[in-house]
Amino acid sequence: MGGMVSLVAVAALAAVALLAVEVGDLRFVVGVVVPGVAFAVFLGGILYRVVRWARAPVPFRIPTTIGQEKTLPWIRSANLDNPSGAFGVWGRMALEVLFFRSLFRNHKVEVVADREKVNYVDSKYLWAAAMAFHWSMLIIILRHFRFFIEPVPRWVLAIQSVDGFLQVGVPVFYVTSIVFLAALLYLLARRFFDPKVRYISLPSDYLALYLLLAVGITGFLMRHVEKVDISQVKAAVAGWTSLQPVVPTGVGIMYFLHVFMVSALLVYLPFSKLLHMPGVFLSPTRNLANNNRARRHVNPWNPPIVGHTYAQWEEEFRDKLVAAGYSLDKE
């Protein structure tokens, strides 16, 4: 159900872009205004959300500790999974953000009822697909810098040549383009065919995947089927970055669809679960050191709560305390 609604939504977006360009001839709108507004919404939206999170204090230091904490000097502590200081926290966050450390721990549970046995089967598929998707997306984004910076920096050229090492096709097929689409398809297939994941999936979960797929597919078609004139794309992008926008000429419909889908994704991001991108950095169970007993953590709104005091307790149980031979503070 959720999968269908989202697919229709993304198809409708594509249709809007198509009609706008082909029928309405709104090339300036789709090629310049929409991406401009989308980028502004993206930046403003992310900033707004992050500021809202950041304004909420972290009243307690609540890291999820994984592995041995730092205690006695002769006991080896797990400094990256249970960090005791800033150095370890940076390491932990780096592992989490760059290599999805927590996801790497994943395993699948099976209950084998007739043998009365619970099994734990190593399962790294989700981790592998997530890594493949995110890393290829990062590399693809970095590759796009050849449109944004003139002359094209050496690191972009280096990424391009490594990514295109297969040397197949004209223009060359990039490995990441294939990996990106394949990983997305796997993540989408999970949502349809893994009963647990299907059960928890919301329309927005499919929407994010469809949008990303639409971006990827339009980009792929533009490069390999439509064989867009790169210099025209570059001229258009230069128009954005120099704030002297020009209506791109000599590019096909795929260019507009690609730009429109990227715009949709940018607009959607601050209002969606895709916020996990900035959010992961702020997670208090991961980005704090487990040094609670060594260094006091201050709660800015610590309420002035006083429990049942000793004096009240002594007064309430005075007779019993006396009978049992306790010495009292107040005789």
Next chain:
Amino acid sequence: MAEKPASELIQIDLNPPKTDWRDPSINFESRRGTWSYPALAKNLTYLGFPNPREWSPAEDDWKLPPNWKETILEGIRERLLKYRSFHLFMDICVRCGACADKCHFFIGSGDPKNMPVLRAELLRSIYRREFTRTGKILKQLAGGRELTEEVLKEWYYYFFQCTECRRCSVYCPYGIDTADITMMARELMNLVGLNINWVMEPVANCERTGNHLGIQPHTFKDNVEFLLEELEDVTGVHIEPQINRKGAEVLFIIPSADYFADPGTFTFVGYLMLFEYLGLDYTLSAYASEGGNFGLFTSHDTIKRLNYKIYHEAKRLGVKWILGGECGHMWRVMHQYMDTMNGPADFLEMPTSPFTGTVFSNAASTKMVHICEFTSDLLRNNKLKLDKSRNDKFRVTFHDSCNPSRAMGLLEEPRYVLRSVCNNFFEMPENTIREHTFCCAGGAGLGNDENMEMRLRGGLPRGNAVKWARDKYGVNLLTCICAIDRATLPPLCDYWAPGVQVSGVHELVANALLMEGENERTTDLRGEPLAGFEAAEEEEASDA
């Protein structure tokens, strides 16, 4: 509950149905055995909590206050501003499903709403509907749900079906902590008088008498004296009770179950034997007679309120530092909350072992040391004379309790102690120990009898791992450092791994400890014969 046999209870399908989960309706009557009774009015009244009344989840009318909806929504609004964790965890879940089969309640029940992601979605769907723009406009399409009485009832069922064990948080790529979300949901429910008695009665007791069990000071003293007399019968060593003694060097804080019921009592006398052996200058307190803190299962304010007495008593007695016994959630509070809530403890001194000179700089601020840290330091420095063979009848494994594992990281110390005091130590499977450990399924206030079916279900992964160790290594003793475990693991073992007993770590320390002036020992602390003395004990029994 009419107990189903294990072979029947384990018939579990972990594949959810194809239906939509957003229907909140639950038939409480037909699900007896899987939920806890509501709090009695007297407990809420004593604590000044809202909406004390007699009610039952099995009835239609839950007697909510008329403005319940505004109260809950206002409560959410307030907490979004006060807790970054809550706000963030409401926003960033991608529903990847990594946590889905990590929850012991899901594994043992197959109920898809026990998948941590979905447990959180029960609250998140309301958050999206009421507090996000997309939710307000797109409603259901944005994954939003209307907050109705049915939803509230669903919360009651599922947020009192989470033991706040944090296991799911280990696997979450963003560290989303369901324990944190459950704590928020329970805080919210408390605002309209939805709470369970197994939590609120201990809280009310603790506020009044100083401990969850409601043991008053004269009975506290009686219990301690009685247990020490029993110990003297077994060991021949007399130990003078130390209670509310001003000027002692160390205040010793323990969970009240330790001086109340077996098998915790053997751990309790185990601690005191160790202190007697060492000549530690310590005192117990009849006022701060509870280390545990069921406030953790109620609200942050209640944690602070109950925890108040620890530093308050340490200051009154003029001790130098605090030592804490074996208890799981107690240590979550002592480690992650106490100093922030009721510190700074600047009237105390840096904890230092008087016997080894070791400075516990890891507790430099809270000034509170875990007994396993203290004892492993003693063992490392060869300060204890032991006869490990006294534990030879035990083939021992160790259950990591949730909080010391995932809210602290106390993994090696108890193992070091166990390996030092017994000859036969074995680990359970890797995916069920240390940070991967499985809950006893009776934590967070759920260890009551009316919830027994759910406890046994949630206990499946732990019980199954114990059974594995029993069958593979002949394990017959499951040790742990948690008072709730000592109460909840025995029925769990009887059910899933019959023949395995439960004990604390310091019970085994005391079994092995060679006390000055002790009798020739033929039994352990439980009065059961040591390996090699079974025949002698039987003779004695038949003589008598």
